[in-house]
Amino acid sequence: MTVVERREIALVDLLDRLLAGGVVITGDITLRIADVDLVRIDLNALISSVNKQVPSPWPETLPEDLPRALPEVS
Amino acid sequence: MSDMSGLRYVYAVCRPFEAPLQAELTGVAGNPPKLLRHGDLVAVVSAVPEGDFAEEPLRRHLEDLDWLSDTARAHEKVIAALTTVTSPLPLRLATVFRDDSGVRTMMEDEGERLHTALERIAGRVEWGVKVYVDPEKSAPQSPAAEPKAKPATGRDYLRRKRAEHERQETTWERAENFARRLHEHLSRHAQATRLHPPQNPVLSRAPGRNVLNAAYLVDRSHSEEFVELVDRTKDEEPGLRVELTGPWAAYSFSSLDDYGQRAAEGEYDQGARGAYEGEDRR
Numbered sequence: 196m197t198v199v200e201r202r203e204i205a206l207v208d209l210l211d212r213l214l215a216g217g218v219v220i221t222g223d224i225t226l227r228i229a230d231v232d233l234v235r236i237d238l239n240a241l242i243s244s245v246n247k248q249v250p251s252p253w254p255e256t257l258p259e260d261l262p263r264a265l266p267e268v269s
Numbered sequence: 270m271s272d273m274s275g276l277r278y279v280y281a282v283c284r285p286f287e288a289p290l291q292a293e294l295t296g297v298a299g300n301p302p303k304l305l306r307h308g309d310l311v312a313v314v315s316a317v318p319e320g321d322f323a324e325e326p327l328r329r330h331l332e333d334l335d336w337l338s339d340t341a342r343a344h345e346k347v348i349a350a351l352t353t354v355t356s357p358l359p360l361r362l363a364t365v366f367r368d369d370s371g372v373r374t375m376m377e378d379e380g381e382r383l384h385t386a387l388e389r390i391a392g393r394v395e396w397g398v399k400v401y402v403d404p405e406k407s408a409p410q411s412p413a414a415e416p417k418a419k420p421a422t423g424r425d426y427l428r429r430k431r432a433e434h435e436r437q438e439t440t441w442e443r444a445e446n447f448a449r450r451l452h453e454h455l456s457r458h459a460q461a462t463r464l465h466p467p468q469n470p471v472l473s474r475a476p477g478r479n480v481l482n483a484a485y486l487v488d489r490s491h492s493e494e495f496v497e498l499v500d501r502t503k504d505e506e507p508g509l510r511v512e513l514t515g516p517w518a519a520y521s522f523s524s525l526d527d528y529g530q531r532a533a534e535g536e537y538d539q540g541a542r543g544a545y546e547g548e549d550r551r
Contacts, residue, residue, distance in 0.1 A: 205473065205475075205514075206338050208397060209341045209342070209345055210341060211465045211482065212359075212395075212484075212520035212521060213344060213345070213362035214361070215465060216359070216484075216520035216522075217359045217520050218359070218361060218523045218524070218525055219361045219524075219525075220360060220375055
């Protein structure tokens with residue numbers, strides 16, 4: 196086991212807590228930007244943009260409907 | 270605080286505390302955090318420019334990994350400083366109000382629930398425990414894995430493929446059992462637990478697949494013991510890696526609403542994405 200010392204906190208560990216944790220306050224005087232769904236959508240956009248920049252280390256799994264699109268072998 | 274212009278970024282709400290904040294401490298947008306007291310609550314806030322933190326620019330910024338990273342680190346720096354003097358109740362990243370009076374109104378309206386949440390985390394910290402599995406390394410040595418020569422026949426090839434597949438199955442099963450046992454064990458030493466979804470390997474850049482990503486709320490006074498518990502799992506399973514992070518402020522236990530709604534079984538369930546498990550066992 197590796198006990199990670201607090202040299203540099205990994206961004207993902209931080210985002211687990213800052214985007215999925217913490218008190219969500221939505222009063223009408225707030226700008227409503229702490230809204231969970233908004234942040235979740237933005238994080239998804241973020242992950243997909245990171246995915247585009249960094250190729251996945253393993254082959255992507257094929258979408259389930261792909262084999263059906265292949266020509267049939269008779 | 271009336272001299273601060275711009276919007277108000279709120280990091281945390283705390284009970285009033287005596288110790289001063291570090292003089293050099295800066296927060297999001299480089300401004301020093303200030304304390305804004307309202308009744309028995311203190312909000313930790315700093316001024317942020319409207320050009321970056323109004324709804325529209327913020328929405329754009331949140332999709333910029335560098336901006337998000339800097340902001341998250343600045344937020345955590347303030348929370349970490351607070352953690353040395355009190356048990357802060359952290360707010361979700363990018364909680365922004367128009368002005369001080371907006372922050373006061375929030376504390377007035379949410380006062381009771383904030384107090385309840387503060388009471389729950391008083392004197393406690395959060396520890397993060399993750400389990401990773403590397404199927405290559407954790408595969409037990411079996412004769413089927415050794416021959417590197419080309420399979421002589423198609424049947425040999427299929428046999429080898431099947432053996433490989435079975436070995437992987439065992440690896441996942443072993444990893445899952447280990448993660449479940451570890452989670453159950455650690456839950457017994459925590460006031461509350463929460464399962465986060467396994468981390469995206471592309472974002473984490475961590476080798477192996479993340480099979481457990483859990484948070485535990487632990488009394489400060491029992492933290493050393495908790496760390497030792499995790500440390501003892503070190504050599505239990507070859508090919509599985511356990512990572513401990515913390516102590517964190519109680520980020521994962523700061524909900525004002527759904528806390529303690531679930532039964533106290535603390536059952537391990539990968540499907541329980543981010544849901545609270547277990548009740549406060551004070």
